[in-house]
Amino acid sequence: MSGKINVMIVDDSAAARRALSDLLAEDPGIRIAALAADPFEAAGKLSGGLPDVILLDLELPRMDGLTFLAKIMKQHPMPVVICSSHTENGSKAAMRALEIGACEVIGKPKLGSAAARQEAQIRLSDAVRAAAQAGRGRGLGNPARKKPLPKPAPFSPGPKLTADAILPPPRPQAPFPNGLPPIVAIGASTGGTEALSEVLPKLSRVTPPVVIVQHMPEKFTAAFAKRLDGLCQVAVREAANGDKALAGTVLIAPGDHHLLLRRQGQGYRVEIQNGPYVARHRPSVDVLFRSTAIAAGPGALGVLLTGMGDDGARGLLEMRDVGADTVVQDEKTSVVWGMPGEARRLGAASREKPLSAIPAEISAFAARSAPA
Incomplete structure (x- = not known):
């Protein structure tokens, strides 16, 4: 088992998967364990080993994200971070996801400038770390990891302002x-x-x-x-x-x-x-x-x-x-x-x-x- 937080990203957009992977890869305490374009591909990869956190889009082909989240929470409860669009429908679905059992909700990252990219990186990394910690507190996550996750390596993209x-x-x-x-x-x-x-x-x-x-x-x-x-x-x-x-x-x-x-x-x-x-x-x-x-x-x-x-x-x-x-x-x-x-x-x-x-x-x- 890696000492890092292992993350599976489930998003039907190849560009989104790549952007999310690139942002998380800059955090030394996080590792991208798997990528999936839809819940069926994700389920197949889950059968080979469970990640510590799933980063889940809600608008997915073949099975919507809320249905997949409900199945995860029933069959293999684990920390899930919802990464949803900034729309009214996306917001309502995200609220429902929190009720079902998601740990965190973040918006799809906006990468139009260096400052926006840095902010997206902070939001994404902090959400994954928080979900992993919340999952340990709730007894959720990968049963193959016999010991608690070690404290992630220090990560500070830019100054931490007061x-x-x-x-x-x-x-x-x-x-x-x-x-x-x-x-x-x-x-x-x-x-x-x-x-x-x-x-x-x-x-x-x-x-x-x-x-x-x-x-x-x-x-x-x-x-x-x-x-x-x-x-x-x-x-x-x-x-x-x-x-x-x-x-x-x-x-x-x-x-x-x-x-x-x-x-x-x-x-x-x-x-x-x-x-x-x-x-x-x-x-x-x-x-x-x-x-x-x-x-x-x-x-x-x-x-x-x-x-x-x-x-x-x-x-x-x-x-x-x-x-x-x-x-x-x-x-x-x-x-x-x-x-x-x-x-x-x-x-x-x-x-x-x-x-x-x-x-x-x-x-x-x-x-x-x-x-x-």
């Missing part, structure tokens, strides 16, 4: 006006779509405004928000620039854009920005949390859920340093305990809670913040 690239850090002892309304800021990545689907439906209509960064591609967050809106008492939608953050409303950062919270009178609005990747992500949780620390200070609750990497950990510490309440999801209930684990290591978390207790934490925060 939130300084988007906005300056909070000023020490910044004054905050009395009576600012409470607000909840949540960050999540791998496993976060499932986690948010458990947390948000349990919130009441009188919940303080909630702003969320969930690492997802462009176009996919609108479908995700619409799906959640049908499950929740609170109103859930993809954030638009200038939206007011209102009680009983959840605003989710649009894919491929940063979400910042701004103070507006005695309330808040959101600002949507492009800009570079921060902590290898756009949207970045660090950017949301820093802006929340600046805008709301002690009037905020920061919640960091499951996810690979460290995005959000430093931002949560900045929130705690200005007096905000902070909570992280515990290791046992996290699909990947990267982001919340790093926050705990930094001392950013006031406490750790299982996912099932997060709605109660938000409700308790709302009760503490309510006017006398």
